[in-house]
Amino acid sequence: MTDNGTQQQAAYVVPNQSFERDTKYIETRITADGADGYPVEPGRYRLVVSYACPWANRTIIVRRLLGLEDAISLGVCGPTHDKRSWTFDLDPGGLDPVLKIPRIQDAYFARFPDYPKGITVPAIVDVPSGAVVTNDFPQITIDFSLEWTEFHRPGAPQLYPEDLRSEIDEVNAVVYRDVNNGVYRCGFAGSQASYDAAYDQLFARLDWLSERLANQRYLVGDTITEADVRLFTTLARFDPVYHGHFKCNREKLSEMPVLWAYARDLFQTPGFGDSTNFDHIKSHYYEVHRDVNPSGIVPKGPDLANWQTPHGRESLGGRPFGNGTAPDPIG
Structure with a gap:
C-alpha cells in the first residue's frame, strides 16, 4: 500500500511482445559442506513463501514431504501484493514474527x-543476519532433497533419486517451458500471435502428458518425484485461474480425464492437498494482475469440492512414497 492508501500494482503485459520470464535468480546455495558460506544448519534459515505462488508452493510441499518443518521455519506472506512485492500482512502487526x-x-x-530485480518468493533467509540467501526455486527443492538428508523425517521419500535424475531433469525442462511457464506466456502475452503460439504449445504438452x-x-518411475511436485502446482491452479484469467481455455483440467x-x-496424497490454498490462489491472480483483470473482482467459482472425488489411479500400481511413508497429518 502506498501512503495515500491506494494499491499500486506492477504491469505484467508488454504490448506487442511475448512474455519472457527473468530466470536469473540468486544462485547462492545452502549445502552440507557450506561451500557458498551457508552450511546446512537446523533452525538457522527461514523459508518465506506465499501459498498463492506456484513456485513457492513447490517448496512448501517438498518441505512437508521430507519432514523438514523443524529444521527450516516457514514465513508466509499474504496472497496479494503491490509492485514492491510480498508483505507479511497475515502476521500480527504486519511483521514476520521471526524476521521482524x-x-x-x-x-x-x-x-x-x-538489488535491481524482482522481489520473489520462495526465498530463504539467513535468520541471524536477516539477509536473503537464495530465491533460486528450482534449486531450493533439489537441495532440500540432497543437502538436508540428515534432517529428513524417518520414511521420507526419495524425490530426486540418483538413477532417475536425468529423466526427471528432461521431463522438468519441457514441463517448465511449455506448462509451468507456458500458462504465463498465455496470460501475459502482449500480442495475438504470441498468445496463439503459447496456447498451442501449452495444450500440445498437456496432450503429451496425458499420453504419458x-x-x-x-511422471517418472513408480513413486512421487520432484517432477510430480512441479507439475502439480500448475495443475492445481488451472481451473481456478489459468483457464479463465490466463485464457488457457481449450478445456478445463476437469475435462481432461487423465490429467x-x-x-x-x-x-x-498427504503433502499436496494440505499444502494447497485455493482462496489464496484466486485472490492473488485476480487481484494483483490488474492489467489482465482491471476490476480486481475475484470469481466465486469453480466449485472445488470435486478435488476429493475418487480418481481410480491406484489401479495403475505405483507406491506414492516408495519404501517410505506418508508425512503425519497436519495438526
Whole structure:
C-alpha cells in the first residue's frame, strides 16, 4: 500500500511482445559442506513463501514431504501484493514474527542494498543476519532433497533419486517451458500471435502428458518425484485461474480425464492437498494482475469440492512414497 492508501500494482503485459520470464535468480546455495558460506544448519534459515505462488508452493510441499518443518521455519506472506512485492500482512502487526520485517524485500536489501530485480518468493533467509540467501526455486527443492538428508523425517521419500535424475531433469525442462511457464506466456502475452503460439504449445504438452500418464501413475518411475511436485502446482491452479484469467481455455483440467485423475490422486496424497490454498490462489491472480483483470473482482467459482472425488489411479500400481511413508497429518 502506498501512503495515500491506494494499491499500486506492477504491469505484467508488454504490448506487442511475448512474455519472457527473468530466470536469473540468486544462485547462492545452502549445502552440507557450506561451500557458498551457508552450511546446512537446523533452525538457522527461514523459508518465506506465499501459498498463492506456484513456485513457492513447490517448496512448501517438498518441505512437508521430507519432514523438514523443524529444521527450516516457514514465513508466509499474504496472497496479494503491490509492485514492491510480498508483505507479511497475515502476521500480527504486519511483521514476520521471526524476521521482524514487514516485507520480504527488506531481507533482499539486507544482502543486496541496490538489488535491481524482482522481489520473489520462495526465498530463504539467513535468520541471524536477516539477509536473503537464495530465491533460486528450482534449486531450493533439489537441495532440500540432497543437502538436508540428515534432517529428513524417518520414511521420507526419495524425490530426486540418483538413477532417475536425468529423466526427471528432461521431463522438468519441457514441463517448465511449455506448462509451468507456458500458462504465463498465455496470460501475459502482449500480442495475438504470441498468445496463439503459447496456447498451442501449452495444450500440445498437456496432450503429451496425458499420453504419458495414461498407463503410469507418476511422471517418472513408480513413486512421487520432484517432477510430480512441479507439475502439480500448475495443475492445481488451472481451473481456478489459468483457464479463465490466463485464457488457457481449450478445456478445463476437469475435462481432461487423465490429467484430472492424476491431479486428484496427488491432491489426496498427504503433502499436496494440505499444502494447497485455493482462496489464496484466486485472490492473488485476480487481484494483483490488474492489467489482465482491471476490476480486481475475484470469481466465486469453480466449485472445488470435486478435488476429493475418487480418481481410480491406484489401479495403475505405483507406491506414492516408495519404501517410505506418508508425512503425519497436519495438526
